[in-house]
Amino acid sequence: MGKVKVFGFWASPYSRRVEIALQMKGVEYEYVEEDLQNKSELLLEYNPIHKQVPVLVHDGKAIAESLVILEYIDEVWKCCHILPTDPYERAHARFWANFIEDKLMHHRIKHAFVSKGEESEKAAKEIEELFELLEDEIKGKKLFGGNDIGFVDITATIVALWIPLIQEAVGKTILTREKYPLLCNWADELLQCNVIKHNLPDNDKLVAFLRHILCQTYE
The missing domain is CATH 1.20.1050.10 (Glutathione S-transferase Yfyf (Class Pi); Chain A, domain 2)
Known part of the structure; x- marks a missing residue:
């Protein structure tokens, strides 16, 4: 399914949402801790609009905003639905x-x-x-x-x-x-x-x- 990377911050409830969803689905991922006072060039490249965590990078493609990311995870990895099917x-x-x-x-x-x-x-x-x-x-x-x-x-x-x-x-x-x-x-x-x-x-x-x-x- 391609390599998965998460750019987050340990105290952010928003980036924690993404990790919870990935682990519910059993998806292996690399976690990158960001210093929000000195954001990495990669984070700014992947999220040039809001320049914030979390960012999910899947197979080289970046998705920003935690609720958008949760829906993406649910659509890509079909097991253990996060959103209802109805x-x-x-x-x-x-x-x-x-x-x-x-x-x-x-x-x-x-x-x-x-x-x-x-x-x-x-x-x-x-x-x-x-x-x-x-x-x-x-x-x-x-x-x-x-x-x-x-x-x-x-x-x-x-x-x-x-x-x-x-x-x-x-x-x-x-x-x-x-x-x-x-x-x-x-x-x-x-x-x-x-x-x-x-x-x-x-x-x-x-x-x-x-x-x-x-x-x-x-x-």
Whole structure:
């Protein structure tokens, strides 16, 4: 099927998505860790538009943007479907993945957890509304993909791991088990899956990194 290479960054939930998908499919790949303060010429060549990780290079051809890469992986390697085979269910999964992507962009997280005053309150309210909708969507299901990890579960690893660790890093809590018990139970279930557990960064290391990034003077 051709050589596979992933350009990523250890603390990025976006590049971790790609590795999870490849390992679910049993695809062998070479991983290239990027220094985001000093990006490699290859990364800039492969992703000249956004100049960001992740980038998947398959047989010399580059694909950027994590959700696009997940769909590509699912189409090329047919085993262990990430997206549902039913057209309606597939569209439904794409909707929720895009919803999570739009609502939990980095600047919104930073605004909710680090900024002050009205800006912080507005961003926190937006994230709370997202959690409420996800709480309703996961009702009656073990995972968003049903009994198996799917497209939405992989996309939502940012909710399962990064959000709780951001809360620990900055000392502000929005996602709680009292308010969102079903979403927290989903996160517990997801984080126990081997393919997820083995593809996530060390908690202490990630908390230290997040504290450094998010607790800098907010501009």
